Amino acid sequence: MNTYAQWTLPTTDGIHSLELDENIPVSSLPPLGDGDVLVNIKAAALNYRELVIAKGTVPGTIKPSIVPCSDGSGIVQAVGKDVSDFKPGDQVLTHMCPHIPSTQPPLFPEISAGLGQNEHGTLRQLGTFHHSALVPTPANVSHEEGCTLTCSGLTAYNALFGLRGKEVKAGDWVLVQGTGGVSIAALQFAVAAGANVVATTSSKEKAERLKGLGAREVVNYRTDSSWGITARTFTPENCGFDLIVDIAGDESLPQSLAAIRADGAVVVAGILGDSAAETVPMLGCLWQGCIVRGLFLGARQQFREMVKFVEEKDVHPIVDEKVFEMKEARQAFEYLEQRKHFSKVVIRVS
Template sequence: MVTQTPAWVLNDQQGIESLQLADNPVSTPKDDEVLVKVHAASLNYRDIVIAKGEPQLPFFTPGVTPCSDGSGTVTAVGSKVKSFKAGDRVCTHLVSGLSSSSAPTFTDINSGLGQHLDGTLRKHAIFHESALVPMPPSLSFLEACTLTCSGLTAWNALFGLDGLVPGEGTTVLVQGTGGVSIAALQFAIAAGSTVIATTSTEAKAERLRSLGAHHVINYRTSRDWGDVAKSLTHGRGVDIVVDVGGLSTLPQSFKAVRTNGLIAVTGLLGHAEDQAAVPTILECLINACTARGILLGTRDQFHAMNRFIEDKGIKPVVDEEVFDFLEAKEAYRYLEQQKHFSKVCIQLE
């Protein structure tokens, strides 16, 4: 039985330099807990925000191990654990204690892995049984560690609303080349949709095309990219917009979406250049569309996503720069500087 494990900890919120390497104790799993040997972890912008103590996520538990996303192998289980056994390969779910069909709230997320509960930047980890799901058998640990937040959010954005899901004859608009957008592109392509993607460089545009994007718009040279996206549908508008920017992208998302279409609001990454142009809820009335906020997804949705990944042979995209465990700070900086394409991952084993 492992009694200590190397772990990164966050003792304060003064930025990336607040991350410190430590040896943390590892206890025997309680009745409803699972001990996991963590093989890989991936970063989200949330992790940077927590490290900096920015207004969106100002509170944390001092000494917490950061990061919510990871994959690994079960090495021991508590006496009441029914879903897992030693040797199982698993992914983390950010929140624990919820039923399999319960949708996480902001409160759940703010009390979840990497903020108030110890996360995945440690070589051995104890998790509540409900914070784990079996990983898709065909994936590597690096590929699987991308699913916790980005993959599940993208899945919920596309398939979480009955009656409006991607498929043949539908058009999906994704924004940029972050983890949610790339996962959404892959899922939509696999479902048979036409995908329109936006980006800022030709190099990234080529990578988007190589992943199957049918149309790519450079949002730096086409400032009204929402109108351009709509024109690519012969004026009808796109069926689903996966919006990751929030204030900076929603005005164009409303221009792109069709009547009775869906804008899945998944992120708050952008800032409004013109506060007067920030849409209000009335834009849904004016454009006769639905705007739906997305906060991760349920464990049931996680299972459904994993089955789809297996059925369609999807391989989640990992950035070409993979960091070692001791390079965690460098991985954070790489993400902060927006050098990445899709997911920034850390190899633990």
């Protein structure tokens, strides 16, 4: 390989700001730092974060001409002299937030400083990353499947297993909302752990797909304005769910609080709902006697634990049926923006 391709955002005026350069000389890559790893990126997955960065509406700064995307899977090409945990030929996944201790959960400042916003991301065929931005790829997954684990997979894993004493176990009842990446990963992980999962969606077609992935019951949140109460009726003696993965924030929290059991946990892992929804008073968790926990992603050590879980349970992350090629990145962004996808939107990079 004498040249490689990458996408950048010279401006942040929207998806049309994305620019592709297909003939960057490999010789133009900077010298490898002592703690750096050169990766041939094979696949990248999109998050809603990529859309708000492209539009310049994400909180915090954006590095000029940033290479977008945080989620990637690839093969190590070379390592710096101080790198001992990776070698050429290893398959790796990216972690969005490098340069922090392996046990530290990222918060918003670390995410703002991370890949795709203030460090060049994964929408490029060759990329240099600090070794702390990488973890081994599960042995049982493809590059397309693996790249979905960086954000959605790790968030879902943290939601289910990250609260000490409340880890999801066989026989528990779990509610997941919608068919985006976090929700589908949470459904797959919870089913793999032996939990009973109820899901929500807005269409009959998606409901059938959710049942095919192991959901016991599915509730249509578009036609049922009290879907939280309806979902609760599926739990034994109408007692409510042990854990709920809430991805819509203020819009869905009232429903989540109606569905949770006493001493259960509602994990707020997204804000994809109506931004004009009325803020839910947190005294709601007092009336329900439950825990409400917010989180971003998960620590790098937790990522490594998830890799082992995926291997041991032979979980294969779900990728949307439409996989895009490198030249089609703009179309992939538009597809995500239009919410046509099921689970994760993936781009084949190399």
